[in-house]
Amino acid sequence: MKSTLLMDFVVDKKNNKINVEREFEAPRDMVWSAWTESELLDQWWAPKPWKAETKSMDFKEGGHWLYAMVGPEGERHWARADYQTIRPESFFSAKDAFCDENGVIDQQHPSMLWENNFMDNGEVTTVKVEISFEKLEDLEAIISMGFKEGFIAGLDNLDHYLSTQFRLRKENKTSNKPRVTTYLNFPGNTEEAFMFYKEVFNGKFTGNGLRRFGDLEMPSDMPPMSDENKKLIIHAELTIMGGHVLMATDSPESMGFKMEHGNNMHINIEPGSREETERLFEKLSEGGEVSMPLADMFWGAYFASFKDKYGINWMLHHQTANKE
Structure with a gap:
């Protein structure tokens, strides 16, 4: 997190x-997508070494998010957020409560709104969060459980993800x-x-030419x-004959890869939208072998890698263009 970016956490017991x-x-x-x-929530919501794991999510008014906080030993603490009001890219409210794995609310623990x-202010977005409790005892119980430290750590995860993704989006994609390219x-x-x-x-x-691993800020959970x-x-990106x-x-093997003839070349498709990326993935991967399922990656791309039913290697790589 840059020191010039605002971070304020206030407990208002009154x-x-x-x-x-x-x-x-x-x-x-x-930022809205990340919330x-x-x-994306699964990538940042939990403080490390914990991780968030979504069981189901329906982001709409009347919908809910059912997720678990998963500990390093595999322990799970379940929670449910019921969405109340949504104004796209501007505001949403939700009632959050502890529950079991089926989403049944645990009335013994406090809930919060x-x-x-x-x-937004250009390339900086401010998120203001107000969390309300029915009574002071509920607020104090949540604070005593380490909520402040955990939530701030989660926001630090989000800061790292967003700053890395936005920088790479600006650098790697202008349109x-x-x-269609060839990836080796x-x-x-x-x-x-x-x-x-x-x-x-x-x-x-072209693009960024030759970019090295050391040029990027890797996710904090990588060794x-x-x-x-x-x-x-x-x-690496090199334009040859015919454009x-x-x-x-x-x-390299030192990073856990195993190169073999047959997995060292892919046809790389860069669709113009997430929807088209999903359509191509569904069609092309049917009956094949998926090595990396379609997901948002730390470098800012919606990405998948797989072999189709004919043995051809494909990559799908949608990266939102820089709006500047």
Whole structure:
């Protein structure tokens, strides 16, 4: 989190409320998605080493989110958020309570009403959260359970996710125009290979050219990377003859990959929308083998990798264009 971004947590015992105000370095549409889509909530809602795990979610007025906080030993604490009022990309309220795995409310623990406001100022979005309790004892019980520390840690997770995703979105994608490229995997010599292809085809490095693992801020839950691996290529982009684009990454065994002939080349599809990405994934992966299911990735893409029923390797990669 940048030190210039606002973070304020106030316990108002007089009115039985908690007020939280937090700024994020990302546009409002991205912040709103992170609070209202289960795939993204699961990435940040829980303080590490805990994680959030959604069982079901229907984000609409009258709908609810049923999820578990999963501990490092596999223990689960269930909660349910019932959505009351929703004004897209501006405000939503929800009644949050402890429950069992079937969503039956636990009346022995306090519930709370969340009112979340989203306001933007260019590339910075402010989220104001007001959490109300029926009585002071309920507020104090929640605070004694470590709510402040846990929620702030979760917001730190979100700050890291959003700042990384927004920066990569600006750098990697300037247009939502669909395209098809060839994606190659190498065991550690991507740079050597692409310098060779550049000479052969009189090609031109495009996008960010050669980008190394050490150039990116990796998710905080990833293990430390060696200095040698930081020098490897995480993404290369070279335009060759006819405007065709070759892309590639290093996939060394030292990072858990196993390169084999047959898994070192993919047809990479960049659809113009999430909906088209989902349609293509459903159709192309049917009867095949999915290695990475469709999901939002830390570099800002909606991504999947799989082999179709004919043995052809595909990647789907939708990344929202920078609006600047």
